[in-house]
Amino acid sequence: MQMQGHFNGWIVLLSFVIAVLASYSALNLVSKIARTKGRNRTVWLLSGSMVMGVGVWSMHFVGMMAYHMDVEINYDVPITILSSLGSILASYVAFRITARSQSSAWRYGFGGFIMGCGIVAMHYTGMYAMHESVVVNYDIPIWLASAGVALIASYAALYLFHRFRHTPDFSIWKLGCAVVMAIAICGMHYTGMAAAQFSHLSSMQHTMPGGQAPQIFLLTGVALSTFFILAVSWGAIFFDRHVLEKMAYYDQLTGLPNRHDLQRYFSEHFDPVKGGALMFIDLDRFKTINDTLGHDFGDMLLQQVAERLRTCLKGKDTLFRLGGDEFLIITKLTDLEQIELLAQNVLNEIKQAYFIEVHELYVTGSVGISLAPLHGDIRSDLLKAADTAMYNAKSAGKNRYLIFDEEMNRAQLRKLVLEKDLRKAMVHDEFKIMYQPKWDTGSNQLVGMEALLRWHHPQLGPVSPAEFIPIAEETGIIVPMTRWMVKEVCIQNKKWQDRNEMQVCISVNMSVRVFESETLFEMVFEALRDSGLNGTYLELEITESIAMSDVQGTIEQLQTIRELGVRVSLDDFGTGYSSLGSLDELPVDTLKIDQIFIHKSEQISKQAIISNIIAIAKNLNLGVVAEGVETSDQIEFLQSRGCHVMQGFYYGKPMSAFDVSYWLEHKQKDALA
Template sequence: MATLHGHYNPWIVFLSFAIAMFASYTALSLTSKIMSASRRAKPGWIAAGSIVMGCGIWSMHFIGMMAFHLPITIRYDVPTTIVSLLLAVFASCVAFAATSTARVGKRRLALGGLAMSAGITGMHYTGMAAMRMNGSIAYDKVVWTLSAVVALLVSYAALFLFMRFRSRKGMRARRWAGAAAMGLAICGMHYTGMAAAKFSAEPGTATGEGVTNFSFLLIGVALTISIILFLSWVAVYFDRHVLERMAYSDPLTGLPNRHVLDRVFEELLSERAGKKLAVLFLDLDRFKTINDTLGHDAGDELILQVSGRLRAGLSPGQAVYRLGGDEFLLLLPGSERTEAEALALRLLQEIKAPYRIGDNELYITASIGISLAPEHASDRSSLMKAADTAMYEAKRAGKNRHAVFDAELGRRMERKLRLEKDLRKAMALEEFYVVYQPQWHSTAERPIGMEALARWRHPELGVVSPAEFIPLAEETGLIIPLTRWVMFESCRQAAEWRRDGWAEACVSVNLSVRVFESQHLFEMTTGALGAAGLEPERLEVEITESLLLYNVQEIVHQLTELRALGVKIAMDDFGSGYSSLGSLDRLPLDTLKIDQLFIRESNISSKQAILQAIVTLASELRMEMVAEGVETEEQIALLRDAGCHVMQGYYYGKPMEKEAVREWLASRG
């Protein structure tokens, strides 16, 4: 047998490496989509990456074979050649599936490297087995083994590099390094394997040069490269269009979402656009109630129908965005205040028309806040904050209306933000204090208790109204430590009054629903009573009717625990607008405090009738009555005649600090 010596075309060799590296980069980029893909989409990305990788390995091999010239005629068996392609695709699929999880451990990485190197090696030697010629091939076992080791080591290194940097942005250069390593694995294995091959032919065998079915190889290589390029284009298109559309659009309504707003505002507020812009912040009223009552599917359908009405209500050039939940933002380029208000009024009318969802006919309203550029601000954040502030003003004013941001709203917003920030450190700086308002028994002519009220003395703003800081404390959760402090302080003060000689000293403390939600009420109360050494019957906790809108069963459970201790329970502001009559007999109440609205308007006959009804109701339920807001002798006479004898109001004393209470008690003693 005569040994045959081949030679390579260096340009085609270089082309084979370039194809291998490009295919590797494309395949690895495709499989990186697995990280952000849904479970159903992951197999598709693995399949696409595997096809590209397999085609790349196959193309590199046969381009390399076309670069290799032997002085003998060669042809390739078509079925075996196709099998070699399928083998490369299958091995790539195994490798990518093994390394497609969010966290790739050493075992999975080793399995992926082993599968990839097996695919490269298996494809190469299957491709070599497809050669048909008047000669034979023998392999040097040492070099053959070396080719497999090269494929294994470099495949492992390539997968390691790519797994490390696949989910990081700005790592394109390092991804190319991984692709280059993979290309090196393919080419290194191929050319090491070719070095292991020893071609020989019988002496005198007719020689030739070239491949007899060259067109088959050329078409095959061209087709596989076309597949690589096509899938590469698909990945680029998906990145630029599909993923961008998914990232910047709301999946439920199809509206653009908040992530696109930076770019949109920049365009609309540019000098070229003229900078005039109206921003409408829309929030649905009572949406949470509907969502909780009918379920999230009904809530989603309602949002879908609302978004359709908003779309239909806009003119060309105007746009609506869904910010999330039941919040929408509308942008009106070039619009003045009058146009924005006219649109807001029209949209409010559209939104409150009935909705048909399943078997239910629903009604809902909205509140809209409006801000204008450049009148109110000239940047996205400030304009949205201004519109949001105006929207909350519309809700505060009664909902189902719109409000336009103005300087006064701006000042209130700044003050609110400052108070919220300072509220967090006010407790530590001991800026809170307690005032006490007397409760007077008009028949016995003596005080029977005090209502404890929290006050905040701000070092720069002076005394802040409870109407300002109590809602902020509830929003931030600071109402819980504040209530704890008030309860401890007022119990300690009540015990001190008793030691000073006021034997009937009692104190009332107001409770927020947040305190009930914290599940700390019982521990808070027993702690305060124990620390002060005060009898439980000398403490009264006050709840409001609005608590009945929450978890009544849980609230009743916690109040029952307190009442079992001996603590009294009062309902404050009774009759202030929430219907609690159906639950009144279920609540462990000792006292009803009549809302001061009825006292203030007690000269009106209808209010007198309601007042008498409340007193009669309390009497039938064997509850005590306290009238709030008493300021005149006429009101006192009316309440006595109705049967209410315990009163609280400016007539008897304004809320006082503890030093003033001592003087007040001395003057009444």
């Protein structure tokens, strides 16, 4: 017998609200996928799929309760529960396909197809769960229309969601996506209901015994499902905002916003066009404290620094920890005088004493400042400018602030160009070795040479060693450069000896990076072996900073070198940080007096220092060489103090190997004359 039914409008509206709630909650959960990886990504995907699937299930049965017929509608409980699995599984597959950062049109289409099929499967499985008291027949065209509504609306919802997934947690666009998805669910359901023709068997009673229990089960299931949707959504929001957000956007050591939060801050709270400033802060000597006292003390120091920096902030300032000993203050102040006052307050706070357990520690800070929009209107440009200014502040002596200017930018760009081109300079034979003589004023003859590295850049021209050597040390290129130089010097010296032009020791400057690489013995041994030069004609010059960086390790490496007959000199003596108590333990043969003392040798204080260096060398049975000698007055003073070996422009500027031969010939003629 054909049955007629009608819908309760309020319950229909309730079903649509449930569909919107489920869709919005699920899409919001799945939007977290783009910001997570690994296990967290799977958790968000499963949560969104469960909410979507259960929401479709709840909406279906609320819709069924909205439809009133002449008989009691009862459902098979196992099939009713099973019907939810189709929508859950389809939601999982669809979200997994389309939740990637980059999805093509066919992915949206396939995802929409899967989602639509899940909604259709859930609906008709739920219809099948109706007891045999009701027989359902379908109008095929309308049935196909219901499936089409589900497929098209699902595709549109997933596509729109992907477009607007990066909008804030609540937005009108996400709500719109949820409404479209709800239209897919409800549209399919009510179109499907329109396709259904209900009838009941005349032999069956209109009301079946025990029919009330399934109806109570259905109401309870819908209520629990709705509660599940709300619980999962609210729980996820709480977890995201109070747990994951804190883990992702806040530094665990200091509790400050971290580098990840910086991007969000720029997009939501800081408008460079309206003005402001970035202060890039780096602690001076922090690595020394960290290495000396340990990382635990370093962490406690960073916590105290963070607390002090917080006290410098005002309402328009925000403090970040970028990592290590780097901090960043973003201020919305636009007055330059106030910005500089803030920077000075930061420096004053940092340099005060720190008391950590039994230790009293002192550090300073270097601050680089970039101004918005003067130095850029995007985050990367302002950070780069502040970082560049900070490094210039360090180079200028530390414990100071500097405001970025274009000259710094040019210097930074030049450094990047030099760093890049250093790597191919050796291959293209751009390095040249120059030789500067060492003259003995007592015997009036040449007693040695110092090999000096020079670089003629094909575009920039001559580049000062003071500029490219530090870059080579930072990048580690100095090690292969030194290996090449030692070998070339040994080969050239052997050529001079074979031609009977001279037989003197030639010195090569060493970098601390060579000692750290522990390849010194290998490179010297190979250079002597391949050139055939006796080790006594090679000298290595080290600085005080090299000698003191790892005293025991340096001594061990130098002792192996001296076993080859190679000499060792301590360069720039008096300008570094060596301990006189360790000087007698270093296996060196010569002390070199730095030219800064020689250039000011007319000063009484500098004369006293020079005299003491010469006395130390004599008492330790070491040779002594004065660098930077340019005048006869300097020569006379050094001779009066007992120093006779000198090096400087007075005796000869750095020369190429070819020019050295002419210089030697000229000196020989002068001697004969």
